[in-house]
Amino acid sequence: xxxxxxxxxxxxxxxxxxxxxxxxxxxxxxxxxxxxxxxxxxxxxxxxxxxxxxxxxxxxxxxxxxxxxxxxxxxxxxxxxxxxxxxxxxxxxxxxxxxxxxxxxxxxxxxxxxxxxxxxxxxxxxxxxxxxxxxxxxxxxxxxxxxxxxxxxxxxxxxxxxxxxxxxxxxxxxxxxxxxxxxxxxxxxxxxxxxxxxxxxxxxxxxxxxxxxxxxxxxxxxxxxxxxxxxxxxxxxxxxxxxxxxxxxxxxxxxxxxxxxxxxxxxxxxxxxxxxxxxxxxxxxxxxxxxxxxxxxxxxxxxxxxxxxxxxxxxxxxxxxxxxxxxxxxxxxxxxxxxxxxxxxxxxxxxxxxxxxxxxxxxxxxxxxxxxxxxx
Numbered sequence: 159x160x161x162x163x164x165x166x167x168x169x170x171x172x173x174x175x176x177x178x179x180x181x182x183x184x185x186x187x188x189x190x191x192x193x194x195x196x197x198x199x200x201x202x203x204x205x206x207x208x209x210x211x212x213x214x215x216x217x218x219x220x221x222x223x224x225x226x227x228x229x230x231x232x233x234x235x236x237x238x239x240x241x242x243x244x245x246x247x248x249x250x251x252x253x254x255x256x257x258x259x260x261x262x263x264x265x266x267x268x269x270x271x272x273x274x275x276x277x278x279x280x281x282x283x284x285x286x287x288x289x290x291x292x293x294x295x296x297x298x299x300x301x302x303x304x305x306x307x308x309x310x311x312x313x314x315x316x317x318x319x320x321x322x323x324x325x326x327x328x329x330x331x332x333x334x335x336x337x338x339x340x341x342x343x344x345x346x347x348x349x350x351x352x353x354x355x356x357x358x359x360x361x362x363x364x365x366x367x368x369x370x371x372x373x374x375x376x377x378x379x380x381x382x383x384x385x386x387x388x389x390x391x392x393x394x395x396x397x398x399x400x401x402x403x404x405x406x407x408x409x410x411x412x413x414x415x416x417x418x419x420x421x422x423x424x425x426x427x428x429x430x431x432x433x434x435x436x437x438x439x440x441x442x443x444x445x446x447x448x449x450x451x452x453x454x455x456x457x458x459x460x461x462x463x464x465x466x467x468x469x470x471x472x473x474x475x476x477x478x479x480x481x482x483x484x485x486x487x488x489x490x491x492x493x494x495x496x497x498x499x500x501x502x503x504x505x506x507x508x509x510x511x512x513x514x515x516x517x518x519x520x521x522x523x524x525x526x527x528x529x530x531x532x533x534x
C-alpha cells in the first residue's frame with residue numbers, strides 16, 4: 159500500500175523541550191508545588207526537540223516518509239543540541255542557523271494527573287519569515303506542512319502577511335498544503351492578533367487544516383470560548399465538550415471561510431474530521447486519494463486507551479503525522495483516522511514524542527486486534 163516514499167517538507171516552529179520528571183506521588187496541584195522558597199525533589203530531566211518541525215517531522219520520517227525540515231535556530235548550545243538530535247534521524251541542510259537571536263526553548267512542567275504548563279522562549283521562531291524557506295527543498299514536494307504561527311511573531315504580524323505569502327506561493331507550485339496551530343496566550347502579543355481575519359486570508363491556500371479545537375475556538379469564536387471556560391469551571395475544557403453542540407459549529411464556520419479538509423484535535427476525546435464539497439475537494443493534488451471517499455464527510459474518531467500515560471507532549475503532532483502519512487500513501491479515510499488516534503495513544507507512553515511511537519504496521523496490527531477505545 160505504501161508505494162514510493164512521499165516527499166514532505168515540514169516547516170515552522172522548533173525548540174528544545176526540557177521536561178523535569180516529577181515523582182509519581184507528586185501532589186497534582188501545581189499551585190501547591192510552585193511556592194516561593196519551596197524545594198521540590200525531582201527525578202532526572204528529559205531533554206528533546208520540540209515544536210512542529212521536530213515532532214511532526216521526525217514522526218513522519220519514522221513512519222517512512224521522505225522528510226525535509228525547515229526551522230530556525232541560534233548559534234548557541236541549544237541550537238547545536240537541536241542539530242545533533244535532528245541529524246541523527248535525517249538531513250538538516252535546510253535548517254536556518256542565525257547569530258541574531260537565541261534558540262527557542264520550553265520548560266515543560268507535567269506533574270502526574272494534570273495538564274502540562276509551558277515556560278516558553280520563542281527566540282528565533284519570532285524572526286522566521288518567508289525568506290527563510292528553501293524553495294529548492296519545497297519544489298517537487300508532495301506536501302508542505304507548516305506549524306505553530308501563534309508562536310512565531312512574523313507569522314501573525316500585519317494580519318498574517320508572511321504566512322499568507324508563504325502558503326500562496328507554495329500552493330501556486332501545485333503542492334498540497336497543511337497547517338497546524340498552537341495555543342494562544344491571551345495576555346501575549348499573539349493574543350491581540352485578529353486570528354479570524356488571518357485564517358480567512360490564509361485558508362483558501364490551505365488544503366488540510368489541523369488545529370486543536372480549543373485553540374481554534376479562541377481564534378474564531380471568543381464568546382463561545384468564554385462559555386466553555388465557564389462551563390468547565392477550572393477543569394480541562396475537553397471534558398465538557400459536545401461534538402455536536404460545540405465542535406461541529408466551529409467546523410461549519412471554517413468551511414465557510416474556505417477550508418477544505420479539517421482534522422480537529424479534541425484531546426483525550428479523539429479527532430473530528432470534516433471535508434468540503436466534492437467540487438471543492440477535487441482540487442486536491444494527491445494522486446492516490448479517492449475524492450468520493452473523503453469529500454463531504456463528517457466523522458469522529460475516539461481515542462484509543464494508551465498502555466500508560468507518561469506525558470502528552472507531542473501527542474497531537476504525532477497524530478497529525480500519522481494522518482498525513484496515511485492520507486498521502488493511499489490509506490482509506492477510516493484507516494487514516496484510526497492510525498492518527500493510535501499514534502497519539504502511543505506517543506503519550508513516553509516523555510518525548512518519538513520514544514513511544516511504533517510503526518504504521520504495528521499500529522494497524524494493534525487496531526485489528528481490537529485495541530480498546532476511550533469511552534466518550
